[in-house]
Amino acid sequence: MAVNTVFCKPEAMTDAHTHYCPGCTHGVTHRLVAETLDELGIRERAVGVAPVGCSVLAYNYFNCDFLEAAHGRAPAFATGLKRSSPELTVFTYQGDGDLASIGTNEILHAANRGEKFTVIFINNAIYGMTGGQMAPTTLAGQVTTTSPSGRDVESAGWPIRIRELLATLRTPAYIARGSAHSPQWTIRTKQFVRKAFQYQESGTCFSLVEVLSTCPTNWGMSPTESMRWVEENMIPYYPLGELKTPDEEDASFARLTGGLEATPNGYAEKTRW
Amino acid sequence: MAKQLMKGNEAIGEAAIRAGATRYFAYPITPQTEVAEYLARRLPEVGGVFVQAESELGASNMIFGAASSGKRVFTSSSSPGISLMSEALSYITCAELPCVFINVCRAGPGLGGILPSQGDYFQATHASGHGDFHLIVLAPSTVQEAVEHMMTAFDLADRYRNPVMIFADGLIGQMMEPVDFEAVKSGEAVDHSSWATTGAKGRKPHIIKTLYLNPNDNEAHNVHLAEKYAGIRANEQRSELYGGLGSPELILTAFGTAARVCKTAIDVLNEQGVDIALFRPITIYPFPADALDKLSRKQHVKRLLSVEMNNGQMVEDVKLFTGNRKPIDFFGRQGGIVPSPEEVIERVRALLDGKKKPAKERPAEAK
Structure with missing residues (x-):
């Protein structure tokens, strides 16, 4: 009897076992990117840039050319490579410590120059690899090893919303936030990732997809509890959806001035920003 | 070809183009800014790339990415900017990427002053960043020699897959002297297709990294680099x-x-x-x-x-x-x-x- 393959590993992923903790959504997001590379037929000219952080070893898991960047500098690496070889498809894969803390200057200016590469930004509200320290994205009151009494917004400030921050830039871009905490949102996030790469492929604009992610190990929760924590605590502060597309380049500005609704699919934005 | 009167910084920029280096990433800083100004005007004429980076951190890390393409790439700065570039210099040297850095040295420490200095000798020769590594450092004493060193620098960078630094100073950068660009020619760019990240078409992925978590692997890489520096010491001393x-x-x-x-x-x-x-x-x-x-x-x-x-x-x-x-x-x-x-x-x-x-x-x- 013939056996039909109904599900398999994307060609853009290697056979390596990942080092990610049980319940961490890095693996899911890796797969979304790899599936996209396969579907768009761009694996053979794709070059990824790994960050410093939990996904520093991403180059072992993707079956395409890869650079491993200095902490926070992946957008600068990607700028240099894409500008030198515009025929390549270049993407960075960065966590929140890497992109939203040490690398804010690099990501802000890459976005503002409209660099034609794609950023996958993993936001799990904590430093994972170094063992659970406060990130720029750590929620108010969230306990970490360097905010043992919970993040005090009086001294540490409020968590940075990268999607909203970058969407204020006048330069056209595609900027969206998805999440890997549920099957529905994983599917939706895949659409965001695919669109992001398509905008790069057509030479249209810079693209960034923020993905809310889990960190059961450093949050001190079970994988199931972590998924619920994303839904109940992160999404209200980090609303999901596309915030900026190149087709409506001034929309983000309109939103900032209260002109447009920015919360698709039922996740109401509770905080006025 | 007849000599032409040129400012050092501009001559350095022109020499790079003549050496086939058309990818340049930099941030303004006195007394080297004319390199960027000249190349912002010149590179589009030759189909090259100039990006004014957000900082020297950005510029030098763009060099890492650009050098990964295997093409001839370079940046320029001056002392405080070179300090910021020390991060990338360590990574680039570890990853063995060919590229050229120019330091039009000014007086330090700190913000110091904008006048000529050789205060970065220790930095250039012994401490360009963290870890065990060396740059090849050429020190021109005339504008003509700076031009010739630019040609040589790209050849050395290609040969050893190591960053080469031109150690000029504010005087070399700022003064005008007659220059003959034909005096020395740079060699043909080397084929880097065996390691450059050009897309894994019909081959296994190329990975350019500096992470060696296994101490034995890390030591082996350091030994490999040390052997390369020994070869450089044996073959490239010039005086x-x-x-x-x-x-x-x-x-x-x-x-x-x-x-x-x-x-x-x-x-x-x-x-x-x-x-x-x-x-x-x-x-x-x-x-x-x-x-x-x-x-x-x-x-x-x-x-x-x-x-x-x-x-x-x-x-x-x-x-x-x-x-x-x-x-x-x-x-x-x-x-x-x-x-x-x-x-x-x-x-x-x-x-x-x-x-x-x-x-x-x-x-x-x-x-």
């Missing part, structure tokens, strides 16, 4: 011996702009029958140890004097590589001040008159 009347008793050691000043002083003194000569390192890494060692062993050489635009940095290499077998003195100006030939002549005469003791150690009444 010039200038002046003298046959058996100089005093050897000046100086590089870059300080060496130019010394040449003037030597011309005057040789004319007056004083037999002294200049040993000028052209590579400051690798330091031209073999030639200086040989020279310092000669009977007629009684002492050495290192003239620098800093507080005494290269003099430590002079002592190290001559085994301190002859008395070695130092004379330097700092803060952006270029020593005058008269000051050098005065110091030489004091040394030769005092003979047994260096001038700085003579008792006050003898001065």
Whole structure:
């Protein structure tokens, strides 16, 4: 009897076992990117840039050319490579410590120059690899090893919303936030990732997809509890959806001035920003 | 081709284009900004790429990404900017990517000043960033030589897959001199397809990384790099011996702009029958140890004097590589001040008159 393959590993992923903790959504997001590379037929000219952080070893898991960047500098690496070889498809894969803390200057200016590469930004509200320290994205009151009494917004400030921050830039871009905490949102996030790469492929604009992610190990929760924590605590502060597309380049500005609704699919934005 | 009068910074930019390097990423800083200004205008004419980066951190890390393409890439900066680039220099050297960095050195430490200096000698030759690594460092003393060094630099970078630094200073960058771009030609770009990240079409992925979590792997990589530096030390030492009347008793050691000043002083003194000569390192890494060692062993050489635009940095290499077998003195100006030939002549005469003791150690009444 013939056996039909109904599900398999994307060609853009290697056979390596990942080092990610049980319940961490890095693996899911890796797969979304790899599936996209396969579907768009761009694996053979794709070059990824790994960050410093939990996904520093991403180059072992993707079956395409890869650079491993200095902490926070992946957008600068990607700028240099894409500008030198515009025929390549270049993407960075960065966590929140890497992109939203040490690398804010690099990501802000890459976005503002409209660099034609794609950023996958993993936001799990904590430093994972170094063992659970406060990130720029750590929620108010969230306990970490360097905010043992919970993040005090009086001294540490409020968590940075990268999607909203970058969407204020006048330069056209595609900027969206998805999440890997549920099957529905994983599917939706895949659409965001695919669109992001398509905008790069057509030479249209810079693209960034923020993905809310889990960190059961450093949050001190079970994988199931972590998924619920994303839904109940992160999404209200980090609303999901596309915030900026190149087709409506001034929309983000309109939103900032209260002109447009920015919360698709039922996740109401509770905080006025 | 006829010589043309050009400012050092602009000539450096033009030389890079003639060497086939058309990818340039930089951030403005005095006294090297004209490199960026010139290339912002010139590179589009030759189909090149210029990106004004958000910072020297950004520029130097763009160089990592750009060099990963295997194409000829370069950046330029000045001392405080080079400090910011030290992160990328460590990563790039570890990843063995060919590229060229230009330091138009100004006076430090801190924000310092914008005038010429050689205060970054230690940094360029010994401490360009964290970890065990070396750059190849060329130190031009004229605008023409800066142009020739640019051509050579890309060849060396390709050959050794290592960053090469041009150590100029504010004087080389800012002054105008006649330049002949045809005097030296850069070799053809090397085929880097065996490692460059050009897309994994029909081959296994190329990974450019600096992470070696396994200490044995990390040590093996360090040993590999050390062997490469040993090869560089064995094959790439460059120096010039200038002046003298046959058996100089005093050897000046100086590089870059300080060496130019010394040449003037030597011309005057040789004319007056004083037999002294200049040993000028052209590579400051690798330091031209073999030639200086040989020279310092000669009977007629009684002492050495290192003239620098800093507080005494290269003099430590002079002592190290001559085994301190002859008395070695130092004379330097700092803060952006270029020593005058008269000051050098005065110091030489004091040394030769005092003979047994260096001038700085003579008792006050003898001065």
